[in-house]
Amino acid sequence: xxxxGQVPSSCGPQGFAAKRRSMGPGALAVSLARPKxxxxxxxxxxxxxxxxxxxxxxxxxxxxxxxxTSEAILxxxxxxxxxxxxxxxxxxxxxxxxxxxxxxxxxxxxQLGAAVASADGGLRGVWSFNxxxxxxxxxxxxxxxxxxxxxxxxxxxxxxxGIDAAALGRRLTASSLVGHFGHTPWWVTFSGSYDLGxxxxxxxxxxxxxxxxxxxxxxLSAFCPRRxxxxxxxxxxxxxxxxxxxxxxxxxxxxxxxxxxxxTLDLFLHVVxxxxxxxxxxxxxxxxxxxxxxxxxxxxxxxQWNACSSMWWENEWCYDLSWxxxxxxxxxxxxxxxxxxxxxxxxxxxxxxxxxxxx
Numbered sequence: 001x002x003x004x005g006q007v008p009s010s011c012g013p014q015g016f017a018a019k020r021r022s023m024g025p026g027a028l029a030v031s032l033a034r035p036k037x038x039x040x041x042x043x044x045x046x047x048x049x050x051x052x053x054x055x056x057x058x059x060x061x062x063x064x065x066x067x068x069t070s071e072a073i074l075x076x077x078x079x080x081x082x083x084x085x086x087x088x089x090x091x092x093x094x095x096x097x098x099x100x101x102x103x104x105x106x107x108x109x110x111q112l113g114a115a116v117a118s119a120d121g122g123l124r125g126v127w128s129f130n131x132x133x134x135x136x137x138x139x140x141x142x143x144x145x146x147x148x149x150x151x152x153x154x155x156x157x158x159x160x161x162g163i164d165a166a167a168l169g170r171r172l173t174a175s176s177l178v179g180h181f182g183h184t185p186w187w188v189t190f191s192g193s194y195d196l197g198x199x200x201x202x203x204x205x206x207x208x209x210x211x212x213x214x215x216x217x218x219x220l221s222a223f224c225p226r227r228x229x230x231x232x233x234x235x236x237x238x239x240x241x242x243x244x245x246x247x248x249x250x251x252x253x254x255x256x257x258x259x260x261x262x263x264t265l266d267l268f269l270h271v272v273x274x275x276x277x278x279x280x281x282x283x284x285x286x287x288x289x290x291x292x293x294x295x296x297x298x299x300x301x302x303x304q305w306n307a308c309s310s311m312w313w314e315n316e317w318c319y320d321l322s323w324x325x326x327x328x329x330x331x332x333x334x335x336x337x338x339x340x341x342x343x344x345x346x347x348x349x350x351x352x353x354x355x356x357x358x359x
Contacts, residue, residue: 042123042126042251042262043125043126044126044127044128044251044252044258044259044262045058045125045126045127045128045258046128046130046258047127047128047129047130047163048130048157048161048162048163049132049161049162049163049164049167050161052129052163052167052168052171055127055129056168056171056175058125058127059114059116059125059127059177060175060176060177062116062124062125063116063124063176063177063183063185064176064183065124071119071183071185071186072116072117072118072119072124072185072186073116073117073118073119073185073186073188073265073268073269073273074114074115074116074177074185074186074187074188075113075114075115075116075117075188075189075261075262075264075265075268076112076113076114076187076188076189076192076195076196076199076261076264077111077112077113077189077190077195077257077258077260077261077264078109078110078111078112078113078194078195078198078199078257079109079110079111079113079148079153079255079256079257079260080107080108080109080110080144080194080198081107081108081110081133081138081139081140081141081144081145081148082107082140082141082143082144082145083099083103083141083144084102084103084106084107084139084141085099085102085103086099087099087100087103093213094212094213096193097212097213097216100193100194100197100209101197101208101209101210101211101216103194103197104194104197104198104201104209105201105208105209106139107138107139107140108131108133108138108139108165109131109165109198109201109202110130110131110133110148110153110158110257111128111129111130111131111153111256111257111258112128112129112131112168112198112199112202112257113126113127113128113129113256113257113258113259113260113261113262114126114127114129114258114261115127115258115261115262115264115265116185116265117265117269121269121273123262123265126258126261126262127258128256128257128258128259128261129163129168129257130157130158130161130162130163131158131162131163131164131165131168132158132159132162132163132164132165133155133158133159133162134158134159135155135159136159147255148255151253151254151255151256152253152256153256165202165206166205166206168202169201169202169203169204169205169206170205172199172202172203173203173223178203178223178224179222179223180222180225184224184225184226185226186226186227186228187224187226187227187228188227188228188230188264188265188268189227189228189229189230189264190229190230190231190234190239190260190264190267191229191230191231191239192229192230192231196220196224196227197209197216199220199223199224200216200219200220200223203223204219228268228272230264230267230268230271230272233271233272234267234271239260239263239264239267240254240263242267243263243266243267246267246270246271247270248263248266248267248270249266250262250263251263
């Protein structure tokens with residue numbers, strides 16, 4: 001859940017450190033040794049400016065370890081200081097996006113939570129990246145700050161020890177967590193439009209969000225080609241209510257990014273992942289065909305093909321694909337007939353649920 005209880009619409013592949021001690025500023029001795037894999041653990045790693053390098057390496061290594069053999073799942077949650085402009089809940093997507101865009105452009109994120117699991121559901125680590133935020137300087141709503149303070153967020157510590165958003169953004173952009181590398185994780189969110197909006201803000205060095213929702217989807221897909229929104233399967237109820245309904249226990253404090261990311265991950269694994277896994281081989285064939293058909297030129301600026309968030313369509317698992325029409329034949333040659341369903345959109349179109357085509 002977000003502030004105020006509202007629900008808005010590298011390193012080597014050796015794993016990550018088995019245990020890290022709690023240290024204060026200045027106590028960190030940077031190690032060049034590769035992190036080691038540990039088993040399933042619910043330990044939540046609090047990350048501040050002074051241990052950012054160590055913990056970020058551990059996060060990347062946790063994802064790389066799983067991606068080298070199968071695939072990793074990364075659940076994302078962001079905590080942020082409220083809404084300066086309220087989003088019309090029943091408005092058209094274009095209206096809701098403009099509210100999101102204004103809020104994300106004007107406000108700073110407070111926490112980024114990441115929880116990583118392997119394809120077999122084993123937890124590989126949980127992190128809460130605590131960003132620099134000063135309530136005396138940075139824009140916020142009093143109601144949201146009070147809500148987050150009651151949840152346990154230490155605002156004086158965020159002001160003194162918080163991570164510079166630009167520093168975290170640079171590490172994310174340069175890492176194998178994003179982009180079309182064949183081993184990027186599944187990014188899982190719950191009511192994740194704002195989570196992904198703030199993530200894109202970090203990835204693009206605080207640049208204003210794209211002017212419309214279609215451009216936002218396209219740009220985000222260049223960084224996170226594999227995404228899943230839990231709301232697609234669970235449209236009603238809060239994260240807490242749904243977890244209780246499905247018997248998924250919370251670890252940590254509600255409305256803090258690490259704990260919410262972990263609960264999102266556990267709910268995804270419990271409710272959705274067994275359905276998604278059966279389509280894994282099909283997805284990898286589509287991704288491989290894409291890589292062969294359209295070699296990438298640059299990081300994301302010249303992207304011609306993007307795999308947007310997965311969706312359910314008429315009880316069949318589909319993948320939303322933005323495509324370059326002249327390259328369709330190349331893709332068809334490399335994917336067996338009937339191997340997958342793909343949702344193709346023409347340039348400038350993002351009308352989900354239409355133009356479904358069997359490859």
